[in-house]
Amino acid sequence: MAVSVFEKQDFPPNNASSIAGGMLAPFSEIDTLPMKFVAAGLKSIDMWREELGEDFGECLSNEGSLFIAHPEDNHMLERFATHLPMLSDDWEWVEGKRLAELEPSITNNFGRGLYIPQEANINPLQALEALAKKLKELGGEVIQKEADPKDLAQEFDWVIDCRGYIQNLDKDLRGIKGEIILLQNFDFSLKRPVRLMHPRYPLYIIPRPNHVFAVGASVIENASDDDGKVLLRSAMELMSAAYSLDPSFGEAKILDMSSAIRPAYMDNLPRIKIDGKAKYIRCNGLFRHGYLLSPIMGNCVAHYVETGEENEDFPLFSGQFNNCIG
Numbered sequence: 179m180a181v182s183v184f185e186k187q188d189f190p191p192n193n194a195s196s197i198a199g200g201m202l203a204p205f206s207e208i209d210t211l212p213m214k215f216v217a218a219g220l221k222s223i224d225m226w227r228e229e230l231g232e233d234f235g236e237c238l239s240n241e242g243s244l245f246i247a248h249p250e251d252n253h254m255l256e257r258f259a260t261h262l263p264m265l266s267d268d269w270e271w272v273e274g275k276r277l278a279e280l281e282p283s284i285t286n287n288f289g290r291g292l293y294i295p296q297e298a299n300i301n302p303l304q305a306l307e308a309l310a311k312k313l314k315e316l317g318g319e320v321i322q323k324e325a326d327p328k329d330l331a332q333e334f335d336w337v338i339d340c341r342g343y344i345q346n347l348d349k350d351l352r353g354i355k356g357e358i359i360l361l362q363n364f365d366f367s368l369k370r371p372v373r374l375m376h377p378r379y380p381l382y383i384i385p386r387p388n389h390v391f392a393v394g395a396s397v398i399e400n401a402s403d404d405d406g407k408v409l410l411r412s413a414m415e416l417m418s419a420a421y422s423l424d425p426s427f428g429e430a431k432i433l434d435m436s437s438a439i440r441p442a443y444m445d446n447l448p449r450i451k452i453d454g455k456a457k458y459i460r461c462n463g464l465f466r467h468g469y470l471l472s473p474i475m476g477n478c479v480a481h482y483v484e485t486g487e488e489n490e491d492f493p494l495f496s497g498q499f500n501n502c503i504g
């Protein structure tokens with residue numbers, strides 16, 4: 179099956195996917211993801227490992243993630259830990275020597291943390307380049323052009339619409355602004371993403387090559403319009419999170435600040451909508467889980483196009499799960 183990807187911007191585009199944190203962290207998202215998606219997320223991580231593992235090893239980091247909290251937010255860590263036994267046995271409380279062994283640079287007094295080895299993270303820009311390379315090797319192409327699905331329908335067997343958030347494209351879809359900051363701090367190192375429990379949104383600090391850290395990400399509701407600029411309040415919160423992790427961030431350089439709109443349905447869960455007669459499929463609403471769930475979503479679509487049938491994971495994208503743990 180030959181695939182042509184139409185992208186209206188130069189490649190790699192500047193969009194929600196390219197600025198994302200790239201966390202493949204299903205456990206971390208249990209506040210917003212029903213439990214079935216945690217299993218799906220783990221399956222997706224395996225699919226990324228298969229796709230990107232050998233040829234594109236540096237895209238993917240498999241070191242798990244570490245959760246910590248300032249003393250005043252410690253109850254959030256405790257609360258989060260109460261959900262974990264329902265999901266997996268593969269997690270541990272870490273403190274003292276064990277914490278220092280995992281992350282020697284974390285010297286501030288955080289008490290204990292939670293280590294979840296099964297989580298992973300992906301470097302978004304590298305992954306997009308790697309996927310485009312793979313697509314070409316498999317006979318596909320990326321075409322820089324603003325496409326109209328109706329026009330494409332004349333030319334192609336199926337049209338798969340993955341345009342993300344566009345105002346008024348889908349009345350059920352809303353935009354959620356996400357902001358992220360890139361800092362460079364040669365006096366600090368991390369082996370894995372660190373999540374800092376925070377009352378307003380999940381804050382993470384993700385190590386990238388050359389002592390660069392992606393610090394994200396804000397979650398701002400009903401943001402239909404975005405000019406890519408970061409709000410002062412968000413910048414202050416993200417930067418103080420980094421500074422509170424280690425004072426050496428006071429001397430860090432700010433390399434970049436970006437913002438984009440995440441597409442989300444009312445339950446924050448993604449959908450595959452199919453119009454079989456028109457041979458049109460819309461994949462949207464990936465909210466905070468574009469990297470976490472796209473391998474499994476892509477697999478569902480490929481299976482449907484090849485066989486005309488829904489595979490076992492397809493119901494995840496049907497809209498029948500509400501936004502609760504279960």
Ligand SMILES: Cc1cc2nc3c(=O)[nH]c(=O)nc-3n(C[C@H](O)[C@H](O)[C@H](O)COP(=O)(O)OP(=O)(O)OC[C@H]3O[C@@H](n4cnc5c(N)ncnc54)[C@H](O)[C@@H]3O)c2cc1C
Pocket residue numbers: 184185186187191192193194195196197198199200201202323324325326340341342343355356357358394395396437438439440441462463464465466467468469470471
């Ligand atoms: C700050 C931030 C942090 C995030 N962190 C994570 C994370 O840690 N883990 C995770 O799994 N997810 C994360 N995400 C979320 C995830 O990346 C999004 O759900 C996902 O990027 C949405 O992807 P998309 O492909 O649907 O949309 P987009 O990334 O917006 O891509 C849509 C593309 O379609 C193109 N387009 C639009 N119209 C046309 C047209 N007519 N013709 C051709 N091209 C068109 C646009 O130019 C754009 O490039 C994050 C997002 C943000 C903003």
